[in-house]
Amino acid sequence: MTAPTPTASDTPHPRSILRERRFIRLWCGTTASGLATWALPFILGLAVLDRTLTAAGLGVVLATRTAGFLVAVPISGVLADRYSRRAVVLWAGLAGALASPVIALGLGRSVLLMSLAAAVVGAGQGACRPAFQALTAEVVDADRRQPANAAITLAVRVTTLAAPTATALLAVVLNTWTLLVGTGLLWLLAALLPPQGLRAPAPTADRAPPLKEFGEGVREARRHPWFLAGLAALAAVIFTGYSATGVALPLISRDRYGTEAVLAGALTAYTVGALIGAVLMARWKPRAQGWAALVGLALYGFAPLSLLLPVHPAVVFAAYALAGLGIELFNVPWFTATQREVEPRLLARVSSLDFLISYGLAPVGLAFLAPAIDAFGWQPVLAACALVCFLAPAAAALVPSSRGFSRQERK
Template sequence: MTGARTVLRDGAFLRLWTGTTASGLATWALPFVLGLGVVQGVLTAVELGLALGVRTAGFLAAMPAGGVLADRYSRRTTVAWSGALAAAGSAATALALTGAGGIALLLAGCALAGVGQGACRPAFQALVAEIVDGDRRQEANAAMTFAVRGTTLVAPAMTALVATVLPVSGVTLGITALWVVAAVVPGPGTHRPVPAGPRAGFVAEFTEGLTEARRHPWFLAGLGALTAVIATGYSATGVALPLVSSENYGGSAVLAAALTGYTAGALVGAVIVARWRPVARGRVALAGLAVYAVAPLSLLTPLPVWVVVGAYVVCGIGIELFNVPWFTAVQREVEPSKLARVSSLDFLLSYGLAPLGLALIAPAIEAFGLGSVLLVCAAVSLVGPLLAMLAPGARRFSPESAPGR
């Protein structure tokens, strides 16, 4: 990753990269560690479900607020206080896992951690645009995603290993430390003067972000496609892949191999897109997103293991061919003073609706059968991005490719 190595020589970006990586790892780790709590008998399955539910609720509730505050005040300050909230919530969760405070403290800690996680995401995205100049943002976004994918590839084994010598509450304190890093390490962005006089209310300011998003038809189309793929293709991975791995392959080995292959493919995709600049970058990115249709198709009928794993490797490559140009285009095209709000809308719809897809796919499989549901997931994952290619500006994720320009 020559381009990524170049941008990492910038001290301000290196600090931002470190903080973002720490926050991404901490966000991933909490559900995994709580799952270990069930394995170790510290939590019941019901308590785990409640904890993950309030964490997700906190995440979704804080996302729009984080976008407004990051645009209203300093993005760096927003990162600091949101990271502090997540650290405090993680520390409370660790205390609850020792047996103190009971279920009330556990739920309060997880909810607070979710609030911090949701509030920091749009601020981090906006800080990339403040710290890195336009010519290097694609390399910067590739470096970000490479770090996050890399840590999630090795972190499960590392976390499980640490859990053999530390109680689950001690591992959760490690998550607290990661959030402290995320809050403290990132460097300041550029100075943005705050307009004098009274400001519009919270709802009005968030609505300004919606108005800005509507100015970019390619953004709305791409966000719709991404939301559709996550709600269907990702849900097939989350629910159907474990089922198929157990029933068709006699255990969890294919599940683990496919998920590892997906992450490895994403790493390869980040390396490719760090330097690649296709002319029709928007359509290439949407084609990469459409590749996720391969995942549910690979589960339709028993296939050799290498075919299933290979399908997930290809999906991993495709998703990063979309993610990196997508983030870069949003940072480039959106009005800088509204970037965090538009980014919060992006995360809120795409990843915020993922739990709905997960909740619906299991009943759908029971009602219509696994094969029918997988076919629908594949069709939506393919057709959504293809339709998005027709939107004005979608060819390059830029109004330059709109009709008449």
């Protein structure tokens, strides 16, 4: 008699990633850095409201933070591959912890001092990102990286809701100076909580000049056609769809609907959709992961599409919920595939290339969209944004290795 084929319920499940102490430490450190990152703009916004910081000063401080982030990302990718990833996280978190009180010290006194400190905080944020990405691959075994990445991205989405809410509640009993110092404590947790990875630093004799080492990471990225195609699609969506969210949505909410409630509702719907997507991707592993991820990325096109015509606000909310859902359908397999496919000793450099291009194009797109709207009008620009969001992932899907985000396609 033939033995019955085991079903999914008969197969023993591996221990939940949420029961692993080392991963919980990593998750808490990542969450702390996310809370500090998202809280800072809202705290500085409160400083504008109580007139200890001007709107122009706010713009300068946030711009220097972004500049610090972009400068640090490629450098930290090299350092995280050259030395211990845990050490890079430690020093990046300590930089944020030390610089945050300096921002508070400059509040109401010197925008220059605040800007310099904000650049250091941004550099710490930029250094953390590729190091955390590579450290995850060291702390979590390959079979459980997808749920691990889903748990991390879930934390990121929760912080986007929790940080402004917590900031507003704490502002009732604490002043802006104390809140800024509090972000330094969060950076300290981000520095101290993550566990040590398993990878030994590269031998000193193998170290080349930093620029050459970063170039080695770029060459590694070029070995993976699915990565280049997916990164190009992601950059196109961020350049257009994200810009529509950042520039067009607030203006349309005010001018077409006469209330900021549409802006708040759309952003909340986006976050809720992203939370649902992260929960879904913790367990769902589609056969063609790459194609499923690119379909999810294309869903962002519904966001600018919903702003084209004077539709009911519920349609806008639904479109942004779809966009949020889709971005996590893309993010989780994307991070997991990068950790699986890229040579481990080059992982931080390839991840830094990812963050540099995707995050680097965001402010460029924001600066480009407003003049484009003035020159061509709302509808042509939003239609073009939606079209790019739909077509860029479709073009990436034509690359043969994009089906499973792997050079050796899985059947």
